[in-house]
Amino acid sequence: VGHENREAAVRLAAPPTAAAAAAAAGGPSAGDVPPAFQVTNFEVKACDACAQPHLVLAAIIAAGMDGLARKLQLPEPIDVNPADLPPDAAPARLPSCLDESLAAFEADSVMRDVLGDVMVQAIVAVRKAEIQHYTGRASMVSQLITKY
Template sequence: MSKVGEEFVAGVLDHLPSILAFTAPLPNSYDRIQPNTWSGAYQCWGKENREAPLRTACPPGIPNGFVSNFEIKSFDGCANPHLGLAAIIAAGIDGLRRHFHLPQPIDANPATLEGKLLRLPKSLSESLEALQKDNVLKELIGEKLVVAITGVRKAEIEYYSKNKEAYKQLIHRY
């Protein structure tokens, strides 16, 4: 992976708990982000690792070390792709600005490394808490937009807590 690519991906990895507030926008989104479901439940990256939330791949015929695919597994189908991409780009820019380095890729199932890797937020409330503490994303995305996103997400949390059957309407809504 190029130095620029590594720094960008390292920024995304660092801010991933906050990014989930954009890419996993509903309380139900976190039912999917569980260990052993190929959705990426731990804060790590891997090469060809289906359990890592950030995954890079180098297809056959591409020179070794050149990554042509970068996948974010915790991007929910209910997310606004523009907001999700904005959060990812902002996190990547931070990685470039601060010259982040990636840790070693995880090739094993992250669930088998319990205690060695951070678990990503298990709920929308946890990802909102991470976003509230993430001053870099607030600065790069804009505090007004982050305040609006936070308000909408809190309304979603309240709605789903009061309407236990609301998840059944999602298929018609999205």
């Protein structure tokens, strides 16, 4: 999570007038509104246009509901490029390849509860077929990257 940090997996964005608007609505004065309460939008950057939007939205909602149910706290915002942090201060990294993503997805009980075993098995089977199909076909992968 990061305030206005375009490198963060979740970017918290607030228009410049958010604090003043909160004060005008009877809240604390503009200077007293903590940055976390000035946020009016958030941008999820941990997925891209290749993702199935309905599944992404289901995953975001499920993760949020799980966090609320378990009373999890948001981590402190990171307002620098996480790649520039020393390893001991850097946040946990997301999977770096489809194999790692599939392993994490299969092991995720929250997603399995929300989507069901049949959907999880179908998604994993399709993605494993894609891995098998594209392994060793660098030119085809390059064309897909260029096209999309």
